[in-house]
Amino acid sequence: MKKFQIAAIPGDGIGKEVVPAAIDILEAVSDLHGGLSFEFTDFPYSCEYYLEHGVMMPDDGVERLKDFDSIFLGAVGNIKLVPDHVSLWGLLIKLRREFEQVINIRPAKIIRGIKSPLVNPKDFDLIVVRENSEGEYSEVGGRIFRGEDEISIQNNIFSRKGTERAMRYAFDLASKRKKHVTSATKSNGIVHTMPFWDEVFEDVAKEYPDIQTDSQHIDALAAFFVTRPEKFDVIVGSNLFGDILTDIGAAIMGSVGIAPAANINVNGKYPSMFEPVHGSAPDIIGKGIANPIGQIWTAKMMLDHMGEEEIGTVLLDVVESVTNDGIITPDIGGKYTTQEVTAEIINRLKAKA
Numbered sequence: 001m002k003k004f005q006i007a008a009i010p011g012d013g014i015g016k017e018v019v020p021a022a023i024d025i026l027e028a029v030s031d032l033h034g035g036l037s038f039e040f041t042d043f044p045y046s047c048e049y050y051l052e053h054g055v056m057m058p059d060d061g062v063e064r065l066k067d068f069d070s071i072f073l074g075a076v077g078n079i080k081l082v083p084d085h086v087s088l089w090g091l092l093i094k095l096r097r098e099f100e101q102v103i104n105i106r107p108a109k110i111i112r113g114i115k116s117p118l119v120n121p122k123d124f125d126l127i128v129v130r131e132n133s134e135g136e137y138s139e140v141g142g143r144i145f146r147g148e149d150e151i152s153i154q155n156n157i158f159s160r161k162g163t164e165r166a167m168r169y170a171f172d173l174a175s176k177r178k179k180h181v182t183s184a185t186k187s188n189g190i191v192h193t194m195p196f197w198d199e200v201f202e203d204v205a206k207e208y209p210d211i212q213t214d215s216q217h218i219d220a221l222a223a224f225f226v227t228r229p230e231k232f233d234v235i236v237g238s239n240l241f242g243d244i245l246t247d248i249g250a251a252i253m254g255s256v257g258i259a260p261a262a263n264i265n266v267n268g269k270y271p272s273m274f275e276p277v278h279g280s281a282p283d284i285i286g287k288g289i290a291n292p293i294g295q296i297w298t299a300k301m302m303l304d305h306m307g308e309e310e311i312g313t314v315l316l317d318v319v320e321s322v323t324n325d326g327i328i329t330p331d332i333g334g335k336y337t338t339q340e341v342t343a344e345i346i347n348r349l350k351a352k353a
């Protein structure tokens with residue numbers, strides 16, 4: 001019996017609704033598999049935790065989490081309780097950094113039964129490799145003066161090491177797929193870091209003569225995600241560009257509620273963290289209608305990472321059979337609840353045993 005220790009952090013908002021749903025699914029996956037089991041340990045780190053303790057997680061939070069096989073997180077953010085930059089930097093981004101989860105992989109593809117808002121979506125199947133440790137997400141900078149003289153400065157950090165690492169990851173991924181990598185740049189407007197990004201991309205591309213490449217400015221690329229997403233295979237982008245592109249990727253699939261993500265620790269020193277692309281969705285909290293598929297597909301990415309691709313594929317097939325039968329939440333045009341969708345997926349997993 002293979003046993004995985006998983007730290008569950010539901011976090012805020014609908015994270016508290018979709019994480020328990022996906023855990024129930026993982027238990028059903030374990031039963032179906034027979035040789036795989038999970039032990040979940042819950043951590044309450046969230047904006048509510050902040051109100052009580054003055055921090056998003058305790059000082060030894062990283063120490064408490066570091067020996068788990070994986071972290072399974074929902075969403076972080078409740079602007080009514082804590083400013084967004086404080087909650088994100090105190091938990092989500094802190095964990096990404098402390099655990100050296102330097103790559104964020106975010107696929108987008110057509111799911112059976114889920115209608116894309118595109119008139120002619122074709123059969124797109126792409127993956128964004130988001131640099132997850134530096135770039136525009138930087139603590140370097142500050143604010144000075146007040147009033148009309150106020151100045152704020154935010155420095156972007158692009159290291160050769162971090163940039164090459166993200167690009168190599170993208171090329172390695174593309175070599176197992178359609179052998180094409182697109183670089184998201186903006187070297188026409190951003191005069192230091194983006195020409196550097198382009199140079200590193202050209203250098204890394206030389207190491208992969210079998211992979212085709214192209215480079216697009218982020219503005220045009222964002223539009224191409226809408227007008228011809230089927231032309232893409234792997235896209236590599238900086239932290240911010242990757243963030244924005246993956247909400248577009250989610251939107252063209254049909255909803256940000258279905259998009260999965262994996263924060264990957266590539267050096268094996270610390271756990272990787274699995275959390276969907278979406279946030280805490282304050283507008284639908286407590287209504288019972290959060291789409292659980294983003295969190296469930298994220299669980300599938302966790303299974304893949306554990307080397308359990310076969311059962312992961314079974315899980316996504318079952319999810320697609322359920323969506324294909326119209327058992328879907330309101331964000332994608334259905335009338336079913338989080339619980340009903342989850343229960344149906346579990347029933348169909350059980351039926352396979």
Ligand SMILES: NC(=O)c1ccc[n+]([C@@H]2O[C@H](COP(=O)([O-])OP(=O)(O)OC[C@H]3O[C@@H](n4cnc5c(N)ncnc54)[C@H](O)[C@@H]3O)[C@@H](O)[C@H]2O)c1
Pocket residue numbers: 014018074075076077078079084088092256257258275276277278279280281282283284289290291292294331
């Ligand atoms: N990785 C994360 O934890 C993460 C990601 C994005 C935003 N956030 C935080 O979440 C909060 C809200 O951010 P936002 O409104 O910009 O983005 P959001 O993703 O929470 O919501 C955007 C829209 O998508 C809908 N939506 C999102 N997930 C859904 C789901 N599973 N099912 C159905 N509908 C869903 C919401 O109802 C909303 O209309 C903020 O505090 C933000 O900082 C956290």
Ligand SMILES: O=C(O)C[C@@H](O)C(=O)O
Pocket residue numbers: 088243277
């Ligand atoms: O990384 C962020 O900015 C938080 C959230 O928007 C995300 O995509 O994970």
Ligand SMILES: [K+]
Pocket residue numbers: 073074075076275276277278279
């Ligand atoms: K999330």
Ligand SMILES: [Mn+2]
Pocket residue numbers: 243244247277
């Ligand atoms: Mn985002």
